[in-house]
Amino acid sequence: MTRARVGILISGRGSNMASLVEASHLPDSPYDVALVVSNVPDAPGLAFAAANGIPTFAVSHKGMKRAEFDALVDGALRDAGVDYVALAGYMRLLSPGFVAGWAGRMVNIHPSLLPLYKGLDTHQRALDAGDARHGCSVHLVTEELDDGPILAQAEVPILDGDDADALATRVLLEEHKLYPAALAALIRSGPPAR
16 A cells, blocks of 8 residues: 655644654555654754654744745655644644645644634643633644544543642543544545546
């Protein structure tokens, strides 16, 4: 079986990127990681990618229009022969043209049980609301922030005495399991009709 080529976009340490890379080494993985892209040239996750022999593309978005920067990223992904894009802590809103170009083939992991708590500070928001459970979601990326069709979710209980950091730590453990499984399932289901 020919493996799909995945491009991963990061802005920071890339712990979810690392979980995707590690899962790609399994014999039954339907994908290889072809490129790691960052809008932060010194993002710590780039060192992990390089240490694993994965090509990287990193350029600052500062001073560039969103569509102009996204065109650079798109070009790098296409030059690398990428079939699917995975956002892994990529802290940028994407231009409509970029999203349209990867429709049905771009996924994101978000630290909440969508549709709850789109955007930032999800753990504190769940605590402030008095929720009994929290978790993470993998979804297809659409133009609206954290709004695409949900592919998979994992729940964690909110425990007495939890603060945002403790909750984030437990959710992150679930993210690292959920994201590789959800990406693999999407790839195995085949590419969307274009």
